[in-house]
Amino acid sequence: MESKKEDLTLLGVKDAIAALEKGVCSSETFIESCLAKINSNDGKLNGFIHVEAEQAARDALQSDNRRKNGTLLSPLDGVPLAVKDNIDILGQPTTNGLGMHWIPSEDAAVVKLLRNKGMIFLGKTNMHEAALGATTDNPHHGKCFNPLLEGHTPGGSSGGSGAVVSGYLCPAALGTDTMGSVRVPAAYCGIVGFKPTKNFWSTEGVTPLSVTLDTIGPLARSVSDIALLSGLALKNVDVKNCNVASLENFDYADMEDEIKSGYEGTKRLLLDAGVSIGQVRLSDYDPSSARRAGLLVSEVEAGVLLEDFRLTSEEAFSPELQAMLDFGRRAPASRYFNAIQKVQALKRELCNIFQKQKFLITPTTPQTPFHFSQETPINQADFTALANFCGCPAISLPLKRSEEEKPVGLQIMTAPGFDIDLLSLALGIEKLIANN
């Protein structure tokens, strides 16, 4: 085993860029380290459905050549990325977490964009079947495990992306987030997960779950890494001057004590740093009924969007998934319309709030990751879905924890389009948490 000092896989995106620039390593050796780590550790995590080792090694060599020739495509050139298995990569099988696969003849738009920056695609990560669920207990590709807690879920649906980044198999990964599918695994795996403003990245080449709610988002181990992946230049902000409020509606939600105390501790930390924290309340918002509305929207839309797959490959769908899609297909239009109306009303009200109150904070999830032997809680996405309803950017930051403590996430949200401001504040809060 390599010494800690030499373990390149410990580098985040920003560190990797610096190491490549300084010649501490080549992209080739960096990619090799990641592949070796995947070889040795992914058997336990099951974070990858597919690893594209040889192509990645070849791409790394090309990046190293560009570096030698002074023709680098971007600072991200030569940095590896893992991609959730509902996002197409040219030539690599896509499963969408189903028991079937196809080989895309084109990169998804977001992959094309990052490939044009020189990023290297290590493979496709495990996910909840069809992205419709949050445990990543996949019936076709096996359970994905949380690197921080043996036998526990990494969350989902982008569970594999959370696990491989948290487990240091890859410095960053892409996920998709329909009701919280990037932020829940980020919170459970103790990393950073970012759902940008709706349509920040085109979803072309992504197998849809809900066209109304789907958003692509990155997972990484720091806010700086998230900003680099997103191509956003952050502002230097003083957290004291940020207009922050806690969303009161969740105060009465069913929440684990560890989440409550972690959240309260973070608020005290912010207050101690001189941040004033207001309180706001959505007037007509019950998180559970809103989540059910979002779930119905997903079931109806996925029922239509996945119908062709199901007709040709019914065996590739688990009975549980089929039941959810059948429920969506059987739902009357009036129920779907009412659910969409509920989503739009929440969007309007939250956008109104953002005009007065720039940033909202909440816990990311009502619970910490649970053991696969426990029953799946139904309210995992209760705190995250609101940002999908609103189309606004939201980030989950990991709170500081001792070895014995379970991971807890802090969610920050702001108005659609203010992604840079959100990440800039998150960077400030990340520093506060680290220095605490």
Added chain:
Amino acid sequence: MESKKEDLTLLGVKDAIAALEKGVCSSETFIESCLAKINSNDGKLNGFIHVEAEQAARDALQSDNRRKNGTLLSPLDGVPLAVKDNIDILGQPTTNGLGMHWIPSEDAAVVKLLRNKGMIFLGKTNMHEAALGATTDNPHHGKCFNPLLEGHTPGGSSGGSGAVVSGYLCPAALGTDTMGSVRVPAAYCGIVGFKPTKNFWSTEGVTPLSVTLDTIGPLARSVSDIALLSGLALKNVDVKNCNVASLENFDYADMEDEIKSGYEGTKRLLLDAGVSIGQVRLSDYDPSSARRAGLLVSEVEAGVLLEDFRLTSEEAFSPELQAMLDFGRRAPASRYFNAIQKVQALKRELCNIFQKQKFLITPTTPQTPFHFSQETPINQADFTALANFCGCPAISLPLKRSEEEKPVGLQIMTAPGFDIDLLSLALGIEKLIANN
């Protein structure tokens, strides 16, 4: 009978403003003339469901007082307006074209806005039952008739608004337009009808048909009058410099000869004036199937939105309307979702076209108004619904016609938000038509 010179009802909005300013008449005498004309002529047209004579006369007196005191609220102060009966006016019964009514305790937002400008509300106009149809053959309030053609439909659903403006009972009226309900009656009645950009006026206080497609719009006898009602200051444009194209998709649609020749004549008129007319084509657009998608969206949404009324007052709904709403209520969510997807795809494609091609022209309707004894054509809204799908502004201008010719409308559309540019071009084309 008054001599033509003294007939104040012949004045449009702009003329009325000038007459009031110059003291040619008071608001009181102007309103009296309109009420007298309504008394003598509306029995034949059946354009009004409710006339609020006494309140209008009192409001006119108050306007005259404001004029004396130099406290006019706006240039529109003292000018009368008729309002479609799905738009609430404080204290006047709303029927939404149903066999029931309620007395609103508040003005609709658009009424409040125009009342604050001093406009005077003469009453509520006849409409197609629940706005779900285009003949204004209303089972509860009777047929509304076209002032230009005996026994013919004025179109709909804002048929009463079209009839009372075309019949000189009122200089202008408000309608609502879900798939063409302002522009179809404007075209049939030989007047101007404008559907602004979606949400130009808030629909608060308007009984909804389809929240996805509904838009409030004014009907008047000139583009200048439309601009005054809309509060938009027009630009001086040279039509020669306008980037106009004809929408090719309708060339193959089933169209009456009079529509075809009227439209071709208008294109020649524009070409003769030095306007170059391009051709554009929506790649995946069949007007009939798109109209069916729009109709399903309306039936589903109206099915939900009118359900409370129907549960308490089933007898207020005709069997035909009940059948349409039942169809909407029984529709599966997947059909509704697919219809919404079709609408949004058309919106995206049309918005793309507008980036290169600023203005599109089409006939407003495939047919001229028909006799009530004839079967109702199913394709009345085939050329107008596209603007509702896109949320873009669209206007119908009457072509010049001899006494024997039936009315034909020219539709002009442009990108969402460019309402001023649309009306400015329409003013230029209106002049060209008048001077021909």
